[in-house]
Amino acid sequence: MIIKNLTVRFGAFTAVDDVTLEIPAGAIVGLVGESGSGKSTLARAVTGLVPYTGEITGGDPRRIQMVFQDPYASLDPRMTVGASVAEGLRVPRAARQAEVERLLSLVSLPASMAGRYPRELSGGQRQRVAVARALGARPELLVADEITSALDVSVQGSVLNLVRSLREELGLSMLFISHNLAVVRYVSDVVAVMHRGRLVEMGATEEVVGSPRDGYTRSLLEAVPRLKRA
Amino acid sequence: MRHLLRTPAGLAGTTLVALMVILAIAGPPIWGAEAERIDPAVILQGASAAHPLGTDNLGRDILARVLVAGRLSLFLALLATLIGAIGGTVLGALPAVLPRRPARLVTGTVNALVAFPGLLLAMFTAVIAGLGARGAVLGIGVAIAPGFARLTQTLAASVAGADYVSAARMLGVPRRRIMTRHVLPNIAEPLILNLTQALGGALLGLAGMSFLGLGVQPPSFDWGRLLFDGFGRIYSTPAVALGPAVAVALAGIGFNLLGDVLARAASRTAVPAGKAAPQAASMPGELDAPDPEAVLEVRDLTVTFPGGVTPVRGLSLTVAPGEIVGLVGESGSGKSLTASAIGGLVPYPGEVSAARLRLCGTDLGELPEQERRKLLGTSLAMVFQDPMASLNPALRVGGQLAEVATVHQGASRAEARTRAVDRLGHVRIPEPERRARQHPHELSGGMRQRAVIAMGLMGTPRLIIADEPTTALDVTVQRQILRLLREVTGESGAATLFISHDIAVVGELCHRVVVMYAGRVVEELPVEKLASGAAHPYTRALVASLPDMDTDRSLPLASIPGHQPSPAELGPGCAFAARCELATGRCAERPPLIPYGKAHQVACWEAS
Known part of the structure; x- marks a missing residue:
């Protein structure tokens, strides 16, 4: 599935600015960015919840499903x-x-x-x-928008494992959105970094995490808190 | 049901409504004949022993007529309310189902109708529909409908934005089905409550219509009609008019009171019905001598809520000057309540008790209220997750900071103002002069959190309590705030208690880590040991389940099965035993927190 030149505007404000992103079949694409970077708006556009310009090709747009951040609000x-x-x-x-x-x-x-x-x-x-x-x-693409940020660390692991097993067992393609770089790194094959509505870097996970090319990606990586492992 | 009868209003409302229902059922069979019996000998009489409310122009007993009229009055009111409620709910729900243009038309119509006086609308409809009971009922129904439509619209709009409605839309559920399956069931409760109150209104409205001659026509009669018939004689024989008037008033009051009480009961969140688990009052045992060096010293801190719910149980903690102690735990572990208890901010009806609660060498429990507040006001700085909780959105940032100095330190306004700008600059807010003149909403999230920290630095804080201060911030901003906290602690020699759910952040910032689980400290250890030297199975599992930038992506991530017990579910044993791999029969007894190597304590039988 390919997202081409997708733009979302709210009045004069451009929340998502000309984003082009390929989600290979059976791959998990991790989308990382800070609040206001436009990553959640992109998710809502892809799932048809907000109007956008641009196109989505290579798949049936009606067969895109989403899982939301707050599991306490997403079930009736x-x-x-x-x-x-x-x-x-x-x-x-x-x-x-x-x-x-x-x-x-x-x-x-x-x-x-x-x-x-x-x-x-x-x-x-x-x-x-x-x-x-x-x-x-039976979605062709599953959009997961911050699905572990409302969960405690001790249960987050089991949900992340589930995400990975779905890819392995069902060959599901996924757009996995999170502000947490460590979580995105753990589940994704490809990492895309968004900043102020634009896609600033995209590549294989190990490359983006190991040798980032964009300055913003670098500052994001440096800011990730780390446990001092002995 | 029981809470209906607990308040005087609830009791009165329930009783009145019950009486009205009984009257509607039993009235006509008992007094029906009496009410219709014409007696030319006693026409137009006032109150007497035989006729307590007098008689009408055909000599019929008015008391009997009032009692019989209850059925028709209540029936018509019920009918009018149902017409109004159903019509209004449909009208209110339509915009969510219709295409855009007709939806706007319906919304506009409802808005116009809401602005139109109800009684006028009722009379207008009644006149068009024809005089008589039918016209009156329709009229009142139409008058009630706009209110219901507006309420439905407002409530539906709040539910329509919910994630589960978005999920249903994505699954291709049709709009009509979303309305009936998701929206209406979730707003039914307030609508039904409103129905009770509308019933009281309809009863009064119908009586009014009959009284104006627009309602029930002879030979039928309801309370309004009886009032109309008796009103001409109100100066000569007042009981004739007062009887039906009292009946109308009592019924109206009854339904309104009941509706009120029901609405209030529904809006109140259910109090968890925790059984008062018989907790052996924490054994204070031998209380060691107070540590003269410590900034904060807490022994056996317990926070209890009514019903035996105890979210914090026997917590002990010491923080030395210049030290940053991390209090880490998952949601519901009691860590934030611990911070509130130290700051004296536990909300009513929570109760705080402690064997010792010392701040800067002074026992807070022994201080009179005023001095305690002064001590907390000058030596404690608190930083919360949401900086807007500490900043008044209506006041300028500089003024709010200055207030601390004028209230607690008796500084003049100019001095306070200069110090505020100086402090804002100290926490590295660029252009502090200009920022001080701005309102909180003009600052970014990270900048606001800096301003809150600056507010804490207006005095000379000995203790800084930071409760999830970076949780709402982006990682790059989080990093700056952590650095600032470290600097502030270093230069002022204050002690910092840093509360977080994020064990990685705690590991990066703090010197010592206190791990809480289900209201108790399960482990206390130096930060160097956190990553690989933890002794409690919970701490170890927590560290293992945290993905970081070096986690092996080919292996499944660790996680802890089950969930943390809520304070009401806690038994006498180790709270973690149900989720613990190492649990044995011994864990039915709670392990005490005991020393485990240097500066390390753990509460686990299996740690060795």
């Missing part, structure tokens, strides 16, 4: 997990329950979870449900 509190996951399904009613169970098992949740309400789940579990719901629509 009045719907059971099963009903939420079933929402995007295009299968006959009879096959629905089996499909919901399959999706839940894809995100390592037990089938018994289908009858529960979001309030009974932890943040990490909710985020898995949101991923299962998105997978139900």
Whole structure:
């Protein structure tokens, strides 16, 4: 899937400025940037939630799904997990329950979870449900917008592992957005850096992290807090 | 249900509404015949023993008529409310479902109708629909509808922006279905509550319409009609008019009170129903002698909320001058509440107790209120996650800083002002003169956080408590703020307590790390040991689950199964045992925090 010359304007303000980005099939592209860099707006444009100019080619734009940052706000509190996951399904009613169970098992949740309400789940579990719901629509591209920033570190790992296993097992393409460079580095094959609406650097993860060419990328890398490992 | 009866208003409302319902059911069969019985011998009488409210022009007993009229009055009010509520909800929901142009038209119509006086709208409709009960009910229904439409619109707009609605849109769920499945169920509660109050309004409105002769026509009668019939005689036989008037008033008051109480009960968030776990009152044991060097010394700090919820349990902590201590833990571990307790900021109804709480060698518990506030005001600086929580958006930055000096140090306004500009420059805010004259919203997030730190430096703080001060900031700005905190601590010799969920940030900034889990300190260690010398399984798991720039990408990332127990769920044993690989039967008993090597303490049976 190729995003070509995508621009989003809010009045006189240009939130995303002429971004061209290729997401190879079966790859995870990490998009990193600070607040106001336009990365979340880009995600909302790609998923059709905000109007944009430019084009998206090489895939069906209707088969793009998104997982949101806040797992406490992205599930309808009045719907059971099963009903939420079933929402995007295009299968006959009879096959629905089996499909919901399959999706839940894809995100390592037990089938018994289908009858529960979001309030009974932890943040990490909710985020898995949101991923299962998105997978139900059989997406060609999954956009993950800061999906671990509302989670505690101790559960973040399991969600990141899930993201990687989905790529390996389903060959899912993904646009993984985060402000956390260490997280992006861990899951992505390709890293793209956004600054003030523009894409300033893009390349294979090890290259961008190991030998950044852009000055802004360098300052971002230097600012990442590190544990002094002995 | 129980809270309905707890307040006088709730009790009165529930009782009145219950009486009205009983009256509507039982009234006509009991007094129906009496109300219709014509007695030429007693026409137009005033109150008497036989007829407590008098009789009308056909000699019918008015008390019986009032009691019988309850059914029709309430029924018509209910009908009018339903018409208004259903019409209004549909009207309010339409814009979310219709294409843009018709949606605007509907919104505009609703706005115009809301601005139109309700009674006028009701009378207008009633006159067009024809005199009588039908016209009156329609009229009141139409008058109620705009309010409901507006409420529905406002509530729906708040839900329409929710992520789960965006998710449904992306899944291709049709707009009508989004409305019925996601939006309406989530706004049903306030709408239903509004219904109760609207019912009271409709009852009064209908009585008004009947009283004006626009409502129920003879031989039918409701309270308004009875009032209309009796009003001409109000000076000669007042009881005739007062009876129906009192009935209308009581019913109206009843429904309004009930609606009020229901709305208030619904808006109140449910208080967690924690069982009061019988916690052995923390054994103070032998309290060691106070450390004269320490800036902050806390022993057995406990914060309790009603219902036995104890988010901070027996926490002990010492911070020396020039030292930066990191308090790290996940959300719900009690770290922020610990900071609030030290600063005396625990919100009501929380209760703080401590065997010792000393700041700069003075026991805060023994100080009178006024002196304690003075001590906290001059020697403690607090920096929060959101700088806007500490800055008043309506005041200029310089003025707010200067206030600290005039209030606590008795400086003159000019002196305070000069010092404010000096402090702003000290935290490396460029052009401090100009910035001091600006309002907080004109500063960037990092600049605001600097201004808050400068505010703390207006005095000579001995202790700086920074509660997630960089969580809302970008990494590059975070780095600058961390550097500033380090410099400020170094040059002033103040002690800093740095609270964060981010173990990497703590590892970079602090000298010593205190790890909290479920309200207790589980480990305290020098920062050099954090990465690979931690002894508690929780600390180790936390470090292992943190991806950094050197994490091996070919291996799965570590994570901790399960979740941290909430304060209400805590048992007597080790709180981490359920998630711990090393847990044994012994962990049913809580391990104490014991020394483990130099400057290192751990609370785990398995650490050896």
